[in-house]
Amino acid sequence: KQSLGQNFLSDEALARRIAQELFDGSETGARVVELGPGQGALTRPLLSLFPQMAAFEIDQRMVELLHREFPDLTVTHADLLELDFAELAAEYGGSLSIVSNTPFYLTSQLLYKLLCAAEHIDCVVLTVQSEVAQKLLSPHGCKEYGILSVMVQLFGQPEFLFDIPPTAFQPQPKCTVAVLRLRPTTTPAVSGATPLSAAQRSQLLALLKVAFEQRRKMLRQTLKPLLSSGSTSAPPPEWLTLRPEQLSPTQFVELAATIFGDGASGGGDTLLAATHSAPGWKPYKSGWDAS
Structure with a gap:
């Protein structure tokens, strides 16, 4: 039975390949965490490479199944979006390597959460819908390019690994699935950049x-409230004639520094909440929430 919207990986060869990609991409090979293991198809090859790994699963039925299948595996019943990766990294003694065949509806929220915890994560290997992978990797100027594209390209160092056909899952999704590797960082992918x-x-x-x-x-139109309410300096005039999808990730970093300044005092949410009048606007809880 499908568990909370999850498509279970059923191809053993592809499961081994995903596990190997994490092994190849992880600098230490230690402190491996699987998010949403489901029925354990990916867990089995992971355990052979990382005997000390841990897993977190929200479906109690799957937790019980995993306990039976893998008695030595530490499985915790938990909501992935409620996990504190900083606490986990401290508990495990260093940066985490994370792997996940996550339910597709959680992809965006999980990506933001992983980027937020960049200081505590070494490597991430995860499955996403191919259309989402295309969006994450799209250069500026494409219609798929958006907020998540900018953030992942700046702070995730995304790398496409391979595609998985729908037939490799049960139940079969109505799309091809892509496997990506990320290396979350606080230093944007900008020449000469320092951590933010x-x-x-x-x-x-x-x-x-x-x-x-x-x-x-x-x-010029969308940023007008910001530019007239305390920004430190004016951005290049030619940028203001562009639509957002025409601005590169690097330019957005420069634009933010122009509007808010280079200091680390914060205030982004406060200023935007005070000046932005779009219906439904509210400050982010942490500045990184996907909601």
Whole structure:
């Protein structure tokens, strides 16, 4: 039976390949965490490579099944979106290597959460819908390019590994699935960049939220409340004639620094909440929430 929207991987060869990709991509090979193991198809080859791994699963039925199948595996009943990766890394003694065949409806929220915890994560290998992978990897100027594209390209170092056909899952999804590897970082993929504080990343995400809410409008229009309410300096005039999908991830980093300044004092949510009048706008809880 399908568990909470999850498509279970049923191809053993592909499960071994995913496990090997994590092994090849993890610098230490230690502190491996599987999120949403389901029936354990991926867990089995992972355990052969990482005997000390741990798993977190929200479906109690699957937790009980995993306990029976893998008596030596530490399985915790938990909501993936409620996990504190900083606490886990401290408990396990270092940065985590994470692998997941996550339910597709959780993909965006999980990606934001992983990026938020970049300081505590070494490597991530996960499955996503191919259309989502295309969006994450799309360059600016493409219609698929959006907030998640910018954030993952700046702070995730995404790498496409391979595709998985629908026939490799039970039940079969109505799409091809892609396997990606990420290396979360606090230093944006910009030449000469230095790490951004949590406050600066919050400001950047809040700026993207405003810019892409009305993606067909020029930035001159969508950013007008910000530019008239305390920004430190004016962005290049030619940028303001562009739509958000025409601005590169690097330019968004520069734009955020222009509007909010280079300091780490925060204030992105406060300023945007005070100046942005779009219906339904509310500050992010942490600056990184996907909601």
